[in-house]
Amino acid sequence: MALPVYADPLERVWYYSYRVICALIFIFLISPILIIMPLSFNAEPYFTFTPEMLRFDPAGYSTRWYDNLMTFGMTAPDAVRDGSWWADFWQNARWMQAAKNSIIVGFFSTIVATVLGTIAALGLSRPEMPYRKLIMAVLISPMIVPIIITATGLFFFYSDVGLSGTYFGLVMAHATLGIPFVIITVTATLMGFDRSLLRASANLGAGPATTFFKVQLPLITPGVVSGALFAFVTSFDEVVVVLFIGSHEQQTIPRQMWNGIREQISPSILAVATILVIFSICLLTVVELLRRRSERLRGLSPS
Numbered sequence: 001m002a003l004p005v006y007a008d009p010l011e012r013v014w015y016y017s018y019r020v021i022c023a024l025i026f027i028f029l030i031s032p033i034l035i036i037m038p039l040s041f042n043a044e045p046y047f048t049f050t051p052e053m054l055r056f057d058p059a060g061y062s063t064r065w066y067d068n069l070m071t072f073g074m075t076a077p078d079a080v081r082d083g084s085w086w087a088d089f090w091q092n093a094r095w096m097q098a099a100k101n102s103i104i105v106g107f108f109s110t111i112v113a114t115v116l117g118t119i120a121a122l123g124l125s126r127p128e129m130p131y132r133k134l135i136m137a138v139l140i141s142p143m144i145v146p147i148i149i150t151a152t153g154l155f156f157f158y159s160d161v162g163l164s165g166t167y168f169g170l171v172m173a174h175a176t177l178g179i180p181f182v183i184i185t186v187t188a189t190l191m192g193f194d195r196s197l198l199r200a201s202a203n204l205g206a207g208p209a210t211t212f213f214k215v216q217l218p219l220i221t222p223g224v225v226s227g228a229l230f231a232f233v234t235s236f237d238e239v240v241v242v243l244f245i246g247s248h249e250q251q252t253i254p255r256q257m258w259n260g261i262r263e264q265i266s267p268s269i270l271a272v273a274t275i276l277v278i279f280s281i282c283l284l285t286v287v288e289l290l291r292r293r294s295e296r297l298r299g300l301s302p303s
Contacts, residue, residue, distance in 0.1 A: 033277055040065060040270040047267065065271040069095045072268065095272065098256040105167065105252065106235040109174035113231040116175070117182025118224055122212075124183070125190040136187075140180040147240045150177070155244040165247035173241045178231030185230060189223025222290040229283050237276075 003015045043062035044050050052060025071077035073094030079085050089096060120139055124132050142150055154173050155164060163169030193216070201211040217224075239254035246255065253272065260269050 036270050037274045037277065040267060040274040042267055042270075045267060047265070047270070065267045068266070068268045069093075069271055073097075094251075095253070095256060095268075098251045098253045101250055102236055102252040102254075105170050105174055105250075106232045108171045109178060109235045110228050110232040112171065112175035113178035113182050114224060114228040117179045117227060117231070118186050120179070121183050121186035121190060124187055125193075136183070139183055142177050143180040147177075147238075151241045151244040154241065158245055164245055165250075167250065170242065170246050170250055173245050174235035174238060175231075177238060177241065178234045181230035181234060182224075182227035185227035186220060186223045189220045189226075193219060222293050226287050226290050229287055233280065233283055236279075 003012065007015065038053070039047060039049070041061045041063065042050065042053060043060050043064065050060050070089055070093060074088050074092050076085070076088055079088070123129055124136055124139075129135075151173075154176070158164040158169045158173070163172070197215050197219075198211055201215045206214065236252075237254055239252075239258055242250065242252050242255045243258070246252070251259070253276070257269050257272055260266060
């Protein structure tokens, strides 16, 4: 919003001061990212800027740590990079296995969280739903309760029912953490939904299932997809639950990073962090585009 021409001196001071404060907060929040990304290209095995990097000397920069991500754990990392080398990378590279586990667990946990969270949001959005606030508080409790408490409870429960150390248990645990994000996102989308469309659909003879899939779901799809993306990011970044429930074979990227910090501190972790930051930025961009599309569909912004 532009500063009005009739603003007095105090308003002008606050106008510029407010923007400076926002800029400082923004720099404070992204400063760790701004430090990690160039350090991932450090030619030396250090977590600090070398004199060559500070002088912007090309000799101080290298992609060796990104290459190390690909070769770590391979049986023949120095072989010619032909088809057999890539097969070795796909089957044996430690970070590749962690990435596959993260994607598999994140994909299926996102599906479970999206389905269950959307169903819960549809019920909680109905005005005749009894004890809505109490049920909402219970359903979103996994994102409020400290994660260590949730992970401990899941560990003891899954150990009793035989799900500890299984992919199914890991998927369900991550879905438990993702459901609150889906509920909040879809519920917020349903707040602006015109319920007269449901009554019009019923008057035209459509059943509840037809009304949902033909009328309601297309309009709330941006909210559902946004909730799914948040659930996937939650699963993709989770490490505490994996440490409690996952077995040694179920190494995800955050757990592999945790192991790397404990066993051998290497700038390869900074390379992984940089890749995850870029991945998160892409997901947030998609969420923002979906939010704008949802506003246009609901007539809250010009098309």
